[in-house]
């Protein structure tokens with residue numbers, strides 16, 4: 001049996017199908033030989049937005065709003081990445097941590113330092129993680145000790161791209177990374193947009209994370225109707241653009257992002273922790289936008305994509321509760337027809353299966369990669385899950401169906417249940433190591 005409800009999860013009965021896929025890629029099928037009935041293989045998790053240098057400040061400054069948090073905690077921490085040895089150790093630590101948690105593909109923000117950002121590329125390559133890696137650009141609002149000139153920023157971006165592309169890693173893709181509109185001048189963003197177009201490179205940045213940030217952008221970049229319009233004017237929006245947060249968007253901005261075919265990343269943990277806002281993912285799904293999930297460590301306090309899945313479901317449930325309460329206040333009690341009195345259907349919170357897909361196949365598509373499920377033609381990135389490992393946080397019972405087992409893992413499982421991690425069919429993590 002192939003579990004349709006979870007789309008890409010394969011239990012023992014799906015073993016033949018998976019073995020066939022592995023053989024097609026001349027990959028090792030040994031991992032499946034002794035699969036127990038409760039173990040299953042699922043696609044690797046995809047983190048579409050994470051800041052590697054922020055591991056050291058995880059869980060700090062949660063009393064601050066975004067802009068205050070950046071200046072008090074983040075920029076001083078990122079400035080330390082001028083130091084080669086420190087950066088080497090720290091970036092390896094992040095990649096090891098995320099891989100251990102089942103993240104087989106991640107889109108990383110590094111720092112403004114080209115040489116140590118290359119160490120992050122090296123860490124992903126050595127440890128076997130598929131990664132997009134960006135040298136951050138900042139030539140506007142930033143402290144003196146952590147800022148570039150426009151010229152430096154452009155020259156260093158070109159050097160970074162040359163270095164990564166000449167290395168020809170099968171795992172690492174460079175991504176152009178203007179931090180966000182408050183820290184980048186329009187000439188810099190425009191030049192980066194041109195480079196991205198000429199060299200066919202993806203772009204990542206932040207968009208509409210907090211109201212204070214939006215107000216700052218409108219003051220710094222006058223003459224534009226919205227934050228989205230600033231990026232559009234700079235030529236940063238296209239099908240290879242990855243935009244973190246996107247909480248406070250107008251309908252018009254959503255239309256622009258849709259017409260440019262941009263990928264949007266829901267960073268639920270960070271949005272809650274820094275109290276940035278409630279991102280209504282159903283609104284964006286209903287408009288057909290390309291969406292993925294991100295931990296946004298360390299705005300988010302965890303590197304775990306399993307946590308990201310749960311946070312996304314939790315936030316969506318809050319949206320449903322809020323919507324329901326609002327309807328009740330308006331006297332619009334749900335009708336037997338399941339429609340509100342104005343005829344609109346009731347709010348549909350994100351299901352666990354939808355969140356699972358966002359964290360795998362959809363994330364892979366936002367990052368322009370050909371993984372995320374086990375269909376023919378896709379590269380094999382997978383996790384071997386053991387719900388019954390000795391120290392498992394899961395409680396299984398003999399009447400649990402395969403669906404129940406997956407559901408329990410996604411809600412309550414953790415790194416301990418991830419026995420093996422495969423990237424491009426190669427075993428890169430084994431819990432027995």
Ligand SMILES: O=c1[nH]c(=O)c2nc[nH]c2[nH]1
Pocket residue numbers: 051066070074179180206209270296299
């Ligand atoms: O959550 C965030 N983390 C960051 O590092 C950042 N920089 C700009 N905007 C940001 N948001």
